[in-house]
Structure formats: C-alpha cells, structure tokens
Amino acid sequence: MQLDEISILCVYSAMVVYAIAFIAFSIDLARRSAAATAADATPEPTAEAPERVGALQAAAAAKASAAAEAAAAAAGGEAARPESARPAKARLGAAGGPGAGASVAYGRSPALRVGVAMTVLAWLLHLSGTVLRGLAAGRVPWANMYEFALTGTLIITTVFLIVLVVAKQDLRFLGTFVTGLVLVLLGIATINFYVSPIPLPPALQSVWLVIHVFVASASVGFFALGFALSVVQLMQARREAVIASAKAAKASFLATLPDAVSLENLAYRVNIIGFIMWTFTLMAGAVWAEKAWGRYWGWDTKEVWTFIIWVVYAGYIHARATRGWRGSRSAWLAIIGFSTVLFNFTVVNLFFKGLHAYSGL
Amino acid sequence: MASISSSNTHGVDPLRPADHIDSLEPEASSPGGTGGDGINQPKLGFVGWLRFAWRQLTSMRTALLLLLLLAIAAVPGSLVPQRSSDPNGVTQYFDENPTLAPILDGFQMFDVYTSAWFSAVYLLLFVSLIGCIIPRTKHHFEALRARPPRTPARLGRLAGYTERMAPEGIDAETAIATATTQLRQAGYRVERYEQRGVLSVSAERGYLRETGNLVFHTALLGVLVAVGFGGGFGFSGQRVIVEGQTFVNTLAAYDSFNPGRFFDDSRLQPYRLSLEELDAVYETENRNAFGQPIDFTAHVTVEGQGEQSADRTVKVNEPLYTHGTDVYLLGNGYAPTITVRNADGEVVFTDSVPFLPQDANLTSIGVVKVPDGMPEQLGMVGFFYPTQEALDTGAYASTYPDLVYPVLTLNVYQGDLGINEGKPTSVYTLDPSTMEQLTGGDTGVDSIELMPGETTELPNGLGTVTFENADPDAAEGDYSNSVPRFASFDIHHDPTQIWVLVFAALILGGLLVSLFVPRRRMWVKAIERPDGRISLEYAALARGEDPTLEDAVTAFADKHAGPADDAK
Ligand code: HEM
Numbered sequence: 001m002q003l004d005e006i007s008i009l010c011v012y013s014a015m016v017v018y019a020i021a022f023i024a025f026s027i028d029l030a031r032r033s034a035a036a037t038a039a040d041a042t043p044e045p046t047a048e049a050p051e052r053v054g055a056l057q058a059a060a061a062a063k064a065s066a067a068a069e070a071a072a073a074a075a076g077g078e079a080a081r082p083e084s085a086r087p088a089k090a091r092l093g094a095a096g097g098p099g100a101g102a103s104v105a106y107g108r109s110p111a112l113r114v115g116v117a118m119t120v121l122a123w124l125l126h127l128s129g130t131v132l133r134g135l136a137a138g139r140v141p142w143a144n145m146y147e148f149a150l151t152g153t154l155i156i157t158t159v160f161l162i163v164l165v166v167a168k169q170d171l172r173f174l175g176t177f178v179t180g181l182v183l184v185l186l187g188i189a190t191i192n193f194y195v196s197p198i199p200l201p202p203a204l205q206s207v208w209l210v211i212h213v214f215v216a217s218a219s220v221g222f223f224a225l226g227f228a229l230s231v232v233q234l235m236q237a238r239r240e241a242v243i244a245s246a247k248a249a250k251a252s253f254l255a256t257l258p259d260a261v262s263l264e265n266l267a268y269r270v271n272i273i274g275f276i277m278w279t280f281t282l283m284a285g286a287v288w289a290e291k292a293w294g295r296y297w298g299w300d301t302k303e304v305w306t307f308i309i310w311v312v313y314a315g316y317i318h319a320r321a322t323r324g325w326r327g328s329r330s331a332w333l334a335i336i337g338f339s340t341v342l343f344n345f346t347v348v349n350l351f352f353k354g355l356h357a358y359s360g361l
Numbered sequence: 362m363a364s365i366s367s368s369n370t371h372g373v374d375p376l377r378p379a380d381h382i383d384s385l386e387p388e389a390s391s392p393g394g395t396g397g398d399g400i401n402q403p404k405l406g407f408v409g410w411l412r413f414a415w416r417q418l419t420s421m422r423t424a425l426l427l428l429l430l431l432a433i434a435a436v437p438g439s440l441v442p443q444r445s446s447d448p449n450g451v452t453q454y455f456d457e458n459p460t461l462a463p464i465l466d467g468f469q470m471f472d473v474y475t476s477a478w479f480s481a482v483y484l485l486l487f488v489s490l491i492g493c494i495i496p497r498t499k500h501h502f503e504a505l506r507a508r509p510p511r512t513p514a515r516l517g518r519l520a521g522y523t524e525r526m527a528p529e530g531i532d533a534e535t536a537i538a539t540a541t542t543q544l545r546q547a548g549y550r551v552e553r554y555e556q557r558g559v560l561s562v563s564a565e566r567g568y569l570r571e572t573g574n575l576v577f578h579t580a581l582l583g584v585l586v587a588v589g590f591g592g593g594f595g596f597s598g599q600r601v602i603v604e605g606q607t608f609v610n611t612l613a614a615y616d617s618f619n620p621g622r623f624f625d626d627s628r629l630q631p632y633r634l635s636l637e638e639l640d641a642v643y644e645t646e647n648r649n650a651f652g653q654p655i656d657f658t659a660h661v662t663v664e665g666q667g668e669q670s671a672d673r674t675v676k677v678n679e680p681l682y683t684h685g686t687d688v689y690l691l692g693n694g695y696a697p698t699i700t701v702r703n704a705d706g707e708v709v710f711t712d713s714v715p716f717l718p719q720d721a722n723l724t725s726i727g728v729v730k731v732p733d734g735m736p737e738q739l740g741m742v743g744f745f746y747p748t749q750e751a752l753d754t755g756a757y758a759s760t761y762p763d764l765v766y767p768v769l770t771l772n773v774y775q776g777d778l779g780i781n782e783g784k785p786t787s788v789y790t791l792d793p794s795t796m797e798q799l800t801g802g803d804t805g806v807d808s809i810e811l812m813p814g815e816t817t818e819l820p821n822g823l824g825t826v827t828f829e830n831a832d833p834d835a836a837e838g839d840y841s842n843s844v845p846r847f848a849s850f851d852i853h854h855d856p857t858q859i860w861v862l863v864f865a866a867l868i869l870g871g872l873l874v875s876l877f878v879p880r881r882r883m884w885v886k887a888i889e890r891p892d893g894r895i896s897l898e899y900a901a902l903a904r905g906e907d908p909t910l911e912d913a914v915t916a917f918a919d920k921h922a923g924p925a926d927d928a929k
Pocket of ligand 1: 314317318321377378381419420421424428486487489490491493494573574575577578581871872875876905906
C-alpha cells in the first residue's frame with residue numbers, strides 16, 4: 001500500500017474515533033443538565049499544601065546569627081524552587097463572581113472520561129495520518145487546502161489537549177465543540193478538498209512555508225478554542241442575568257461550568273496567544289512575500305483578510321480594556337474574529353482571486 | 362507629577378484613557394466634562410470644546426470603533442479587483458459590468474487602499490494613537506522614577522490577602538528587611554514605610570508591561586511612516602531578458618519603470634546583468650503532477666563598474682541582492698529566434714522574440730513587427746507550442762511545458778503597424794485595424810507553421826521567414842535546447858524596507874512583553890501582637906490582566922514565612 005493510502009486510512013479512522021468522542025462528550029453534557037437539576041453544591045475538598053520552609057523559619061533556625069543578609073541568601077536558594085504547588089484556596093477563589101452561588105459541583109462522568117480518552121486516540125490516528133501524508137509528499141504536510149485542513153484540525157485538537165493539561169480550570173466540557181468542529185472540517189476536507197500528493201511549485205519552496213503556514217495554523221487552533229469559550233461565556237452570562245433577576249433559571253449543563261467572568265478570562269488568555277501568533281504570521285508572510293513576489297505587502301486578497309483578522313482581534317483586545325465593552329460585547333468580537341478566520345480559510349481560499357492560489361483544487 | 366497618598370493606590374499607574382477599564386469612574390476622572398446631567402456645568406468655551414473633542418478622539422472607545430471601521434473598510438478591496446494588484450482584473454471588470462464599474466470607480470472601489478475614505482480611517486486612527494501615546498509615554502517616564510506607593514492602611518480587602526505568624530525570635534525589622542530583599546530579588550522595586558509604628562514594605566514590578574505597550578503602539582506608527590517613505594524614495598521596474606542578452610541598469614533599459622515621488626535616477630548604479638541560462642525543471646515521474654514546474658533557476662553574471670564579473674543565480678524565493686537593487690525572477694517563457702528575409706534575400710528582421718505564456722503548458726503568444734525593408738510594413742502574430750499536439754477539432758495545443766516537439770505558427774499581416782506616430786505601443790500586441798491579414802483566419806491561406814531550423818515562403822512572394830534552431834548540432838529529434846528562454850525580472854529598490862522590518866520586530870517584542878509581563882504591587886506588613894510575636898500580612902494589587910496574582914502572593918508568603926498554619 002502507498003503511504004498516502006495508509007494516511008487516508010488513518011484519517012478516516014481518526015474521524016470515526018472523533019465521532020465516538022463527540023457522542024461521549026454530548027452524553028456528558030446531557031448528564032450535566034441532569035446533575036444541575038438534582039443539584040446541591042458541595043465544596044471541593046482542599047488539596048494538601050506542600051510542606052515548605054519559609055525564609056523566616058530558616059532565619060529563626062539559624063537563630064542567634066539571624067542577620068537579615070544570611071536569611072536573604074537562604075531565601076535566594078529557596079526561590080529557585082518551582083512555584084508549582086498552589087493551594088486549593090486560590091483555585092476555589094477563581095470560581096467566585098456573579099452566579100457562583102448557583103453553580104453546581106460536578107465531577108468527571110464516565111462519559112467525559114471516555115470522551116477524553118477517545119479524543120487522545122483520535123489525535124494519535126490524526127497525527128499518524130498527517131505525518132504519513134508528509135512522508136508521502138516528501139515535504140511538510142501543509143501545502144494545499146486538504147493539507148491545511150488536515151494539519152489545522154490536528155493543531156486544534158493538540159491545543160485542546162495541551163490546554164486540558166495546563167489550564168487551572170477543567171475545560172473538558174469543550175470537548176463537544178472541539179471534536180465536533182474537527183470532525184466537520186475533516187469531513188469537508190477529505191470529501192471536497194482531497195488531492196493526491198504532488199511536489200511543491202517553486203513559489204512554495206521556502207522555509208517560510210514551514211514557518212508561516214504552521215504558525216498560522218497554530219493560531220487558528222487557539223482562536224478556535226477562544227471562540228468556543230466566548231460562546232459558552234455568552235450563554236453563561238445570559239443564565240447569570242436570569243438568576244440575578246431572581247427568576248427561576250432552567251437547570252442546564254451551564255450550572256456545572258465556570259462562571260462567565262472566568263470563561264471570559266480564559267477566552268482572553270487563549271485568544272491573545274492566538275493573536276501573537278497571528279501577528280507573527282502576518283509578518284512572516286510579508287517577509288516571504290518579499291522573497292517570492294518582490295514586495296512585502298500588496299493587498300492581495302489573502303493579505304487583506306489576514307489584515308482584517310488581525311485588526312478584528314486587536315479590536316477585541318481593546319474592547320476588553322474599554323469600559324462598557326468588557327464582557328459580552330468583547331465576546332462577540334472574539335466570535336466575529338473566528339468567523340473571519342473560517343471565512344479566510346474557506347471562502348477566500350476557494351472563491352477569491354489572488355496570488356495565494358494554492359488550494360490545489 | 363501624580364500625587365501619592367495612602368488612599369490613592371492609582372498614584373503611579375500607567376496613564377490610560379478615561380474610559381479604560383482600569384481608570385476611575387467617569388465622574389471622578391473628568392471634572393467639567395460634558396457627561397452627567399448637565400446641571401451646574403460651566404459652558405464650554407472654544408478651548409473647552411477642543412479639549413473635549415481631543416479627549417473623545419483619544420479615548421479607548423474611539424480607538425476601538427476606528428479599529429473595527431478599519432477592518433470593515435478593508436473588505437471591499439478583496440471583493441473587487443484592485444488597480445494596484447490586479448490591473449487586468451479591473452479592465453475585465455469594466456468590460457463585464459459597464460454600468461456598475463464607473464459607479465464603483467466613483468467611490469474609489471478599485472483603489473481602496475489609497476482611497477480617501479480608507480486613508481481617512483487609518484489617519485484618524487493614527488492621530489488618536491499619537492494623542493494616546495504621547496501623554497502616556499511622558500507619564501511612564503515619571504512613573505519609572507517614582508517610589509512604589511505607600512502601603513494601604515488595610516490590606517485585608519486586597520487580592521490574595523494572607524496572614525502568617527513570624528517564627529519566634531524574629532522581630533518586625535528582620536521580617537520586613539528579609540521581605541524587602543526577597544522582593545527586590547524577585548524583580549520588584551521596593552520602598553519601606555513606617556506608618557504609626559507599623560513597618561511595611563511596598564513593592565511594584567512589571568514597569569516593562571507599560572514599556573512594551575508603548576513600544577508596540579509607537580512601532581505601529583513607525584511602520585506607517587517607514588512604508589510611506591519607502592514608496593517615495595524607491596522604485597520598481599521590470600525587464601525581460603533573453604538568454605545571452607545583457608541588461609544595463611539605466612532608466613532607458615527598463616521595459617517599465619515606476620519611480621517613487623522623490624526618486625532620483627542618478628542614483629541608479631549602472632551595473633550589467635547578463636542572463637547566461639535559464640534552467641527549468643518539470644515533474645516527469647509523479648503522474649498526478651506531470652509537467653508541473655519544480656524549479657526555475659536563472660544563471661546570471663553581474664558586473665559593476667570597474668569590477669570583475671561574478672556568477673550569480675536568481676530563483677523564485679531567492680532574489681539576488683546586488684548594487685542597491687533586489688532582482689526577482691517573476692516569470693519566464695520562450696523567445697523563438699525569428700528571421701525574416703525580403704524578396705531579395707536580405708535580412709530585414711532577426712531577433713529572439715519573447716512569447717508570453719498563456720497556460721501551464723506554456724502555449725505562448727508573441728508578435729513580430731517588421732517596420733522596414735518590405736514593400737509595406739509587416740506584422741506577424743505567432744503561437745508557440747513547446748510540445749505541440751493537434752486536438753480533435755484540429756486546433757493545436759501544448760501538452761507539456763518543455764521542448765519536446767516545438768511548433769511555431771504565424772499569421773501574417775501587411776499594412777500600417779501604427780508605430781510611426783511616436784505613440785508608445787506594446788511590443789506584445791499588434792493592432793490589426795490598419796492592416797490586411799495575409800494568412801490564417803478567413804484568408805483561405807494556411808497559417809505559416811515551422812519547427813526549429815525550418816524556413817518557409819511568405820505569401821505573395823514577399824520573402825521568407827525562418828524559425829532559427831538555437832542548437833543546430835543537437836541529435837536528430839532532440840529539441841531540448843532549440844529555442845532560447847527568457848526570464849522576466851522585477852528590479853526593486855526600497856530604502857526603508859529594513860526599517861519596516863525593525864519596527865515589525867519591535868511590534869512583536871512589545872506585544873509579547875506587554876501581554877505577558879504581569880504588572881503588580883505587593884505589600885508585606887509586620888504587626889506586633891501584644892504577646893510580642895509578629896503577625897505578617899501579605900496582599901497584592903494587579904495593574905492590568907494578571908491571572909496568577911493570588912498564587913504569587915501565596916507563593917511569596919510561603920517563601921518568606923513558610924506555609925500557612927491551616928494548610929499544614
Ligand atoms: C493603530 C491601531 C492600534 C492597534 C493595531 C492597537 C493594538 C493594540 C493591541 C494589540 C493591544 C494589546 C497589546 C498591548 O497591551 O500592548 C493594545 C493595547 C492597548 N491599546 Fe492599542 N492599538 C491601536 C491604537 C490605539 C489607540 C489609538 C489607543 C488610544 C486610545 C490605544 C490604546 C491602548 C491601550 C490603553 C492598551 C492597553 C490595553 C490593556 O490595558 O490591556 N491603542 N492595542
């Protein structure tokens with residue numbers, strides 16, 4: 001069998017597993033609604049704080065010669081320790097904010113565990129499929145629409161899994177969105193965009209293909225997650241408004257999720273990472289355009305849309321710092337931002353004329 | 362300078378527009394402003410109005426709206442072809458939409474990015490930006506020299522507030538001295554205070570955050586200015602060079618030349634650039650990409666005045682930087698060498714004529730103009746097929762871009778070429794309106810058809826035309842070098858490009874710093890209890906986005922006094 005055929009097989013298998021993960025995540029959402037209905041809140045047990053010795057204790061131990069200098073020196077050594085262990089108190093504190101009183105503690109259902117496990121499995125298959133595609137083509141696997149989609153969705157899943165490991169809050173509830181989005185995009189890509197691997201035309205033979213396109217895909221991964229968070233934030237804000245107006249809120253899975261302010265903060269953090277990468281994408285693209293086309297900026301359609309996306313997200317960042325715009329309004333800007341990203345990837349690639357005619361279709 | 366008092370924790374904060382989320386509420390921050398209910402409001406004079414307008418223009422809300430407006434204003438330029446990037450597309454658009462196009466043109470829709478309305482949006486944005494960064498920069502320099510503010514009287518309500526008992530035998534002085542040293546080592550600027558007998562240390566870090574923000578916004582301005590100047594002092598020109606030909610970098614030698622407004626052509630260095638050979642490699646193995654170009658390499662020699670000539674290459678993605686210009690390989694094709702003789706056998710025309718590629722397999726069109734030596738002026742429109750194949754309809758097509766079975770067809774016209782009036786005409790087009798067609802089309806005479814090395818008669822006994830073989834010694838049937846190629850080079854000079862790059866790097870650096878360096882204050886207070894032991898209080902205040910603030914306080918308290926009792 002040809003490498004590319006194995007690659008496609010991996011991609012199809014990944015899609016099946018993503019579908020299973022999607023179903024599992026959806027079941028979990030349904031169970032959250034049920035849990036919310038039967039809710040009463042129980043506080044999380046406090047985690048154990050690590051045994052550590054402060055500089056002052058060291059100083060007291062060193063007793064008589066408790067010269068402040070010596071203590072400070074000891075503290076210097078102490079400071080080298082990673083500040084990883086954080087007390088549970090701070091974590092609970094993060095759940096504060098409006099509507100926190102109406103939130104419902106919710107553990108990890110079996111469905112959620114299955115969802116995450118299946119996502120990891122699908123990711124492995126997806127990764128293999130993408131790597132094999134690159135091997136089949138003898139170059140990086142992101143040089144036409146099919147390959148952008150393959151790599152871009154792989155990065156969306158990767159960012160999601162990384163965030164699961166890194167983030168303070170438990171973001172597993174985003175699984176439905178992430179697996180759903182990846183599934184749809186992969187489906188469109190394999191059915192509509194597939195082209196067999198062909199060598200690179202001279203204009204694409206550049207290290208900038210590796211850097212520029214990869215960073216662009218990575219920022220899309222972050223923007224996607226930020227988009228999902230902003231959507232949930234808006235839903236949560238609606239619910240909190242209902243609760244605040246002392247009306248009976250319908251029990252919903254939202255009760256088990258972080259409050260709107262935490263969601264907004266999370267969305268912001270994810271989006272600014274995306275924004276920085278997008279800034280780099282734009283600049284790297286300009287450097288490449290200078291090499292390939294003899295000018296660094298020419299308002300080619302793809303350049304125009306890269307610029308529009310950048311400006312929309314700059315607007316989003318400003319909105320969050322503007323009184324009257326923080327909260328739901330800025331969330332809408334993040335949502336518009338991601339819509340322009342999708343538009344740029346699909347409509348602009350396929351239907352707009354320009355120098356960036358690399359869809360391979 | 363801003364006042365520092367224990368009640369005003371905003372003393373040396375970064376200066377933000379009044380509607381910034383971290384600024385004080387509007388009532389407090391804009392005395393005499395036009396907001397509010399208007400009662401007891403002094404009438405605004407002219408200066409007052411100016412000030413009001415300026416404050417509006419430099420507010421966060423205006424910046425935000427202008428940014429969104431900029432995004433929207435950029436959209437039409439992607440829907441309608443632009444003169445700057447796609448002039449042919451504009452011509453075509455006018456042909457296809459004869460009523461709509463002039464209307465759109467009235468709105469500068471084909472020049473969106475230089476249009477009055479697009480410029481208005483970004484210029485306003487940049488005025489707003491200047492109005493924003495100048496006071497902030499000034500304020501920031503003052504803040505850099507100011508002391509961290511006095512410790513607030515009550516820390517209890519601040520972020521991450523936590524208490525520890527100092528170990529026995531540690532007095533307040535030691536505790537605060539240690540905290541001061543530790544905070545300084547952690548990158549804080551520190552100031553010790555003693556208020557009503559209570560020792561404390563006030564610390565602040567993250568001034569770089571504001572520095573980064575200012576660098577970022579200033580560099581945006583820098584990019585705009587550099588781009589503006591670059592357009593003025595640079596130039597861009599195009600030149601087609603056939604293998605074996607030489608170009609000398611002078612104004613007259615360019616096929617087309619677009620100087621910036623302030624460009625001075627005495628600054629062109631007259632170096633010589635010769636195209637020795639153009640290598641084209643096409644895919645032959647992968648059947649899905651058969652004939653797809655893999656590589657183009659122009660082998661050139663460059664010779665400056667009084668210099669040795671040097672062998673260089675120009676490739677797509679690998680321009681040649683030489684003598685203050687950047688040389689790009691942006692296109693290539695075939696330039697069949699054609700010789701025309703008159704009825705007396707005298708050569709009246711011989712040249713390698715660049716034919717413009719029309720498709721991926723390099724079916725190409727070119728024009729031969731013979732102004733002198735014939736009874737009437739002669740023009741020929743030619744098609745060149747590097748690998749010719751006859752379709753079922755009888756029409757010809759090229760099926761592969763390399764020279765496998767090269768065929769040239771020519772249609773001959775006789776009459777007035779229209780070049781005598783001194784009007785500039787394109788060498789790539791022929792205006793047949795003042796000429797009589799002699800072959801092809803409706804004339805009933807077959808078009809002339811030649812392979813390399815062949816000669817045939819012109820109609821009406823006018824003479825002969827020859828398609829020269831550039832490699833006459835090649836083996837029978839090997840046409841791989843029979844037709845010279847040409848390269849089309851773009852030659853640019855942009856003196857501010859490097860500045861754009863520098864500012865771009867500053868933008869990125871400033872952004873990273875301003876988004877990821879936390880700016881925060883931290884306080885440690887030592888309170889002596891009646892039993893003689895020292896109770897330590899820790900608290901902090903975020904200045905801007907700071908997700909790890911509370912953890913930072915706890916971590917510092919742990920480091921300073923050991924873990925809290927209740928967590929043991
Ligand atoms: C030329 C267009 C502009 C762009 C592309 C832009 C972009 C940005 C970006 C990306 C940030 C976040 C990064 C950072 O904190 O450094 C930011 C922050 C900021 N910008 Fe702008 N900006 C522009 C114009 C302005 C103007 C006109 C103002 C003044 C009203 C302004 C005021 C601010 C402020 C105060 C912040 C800090 C926000 C915070 O506290 O997080 N910007 N800007």
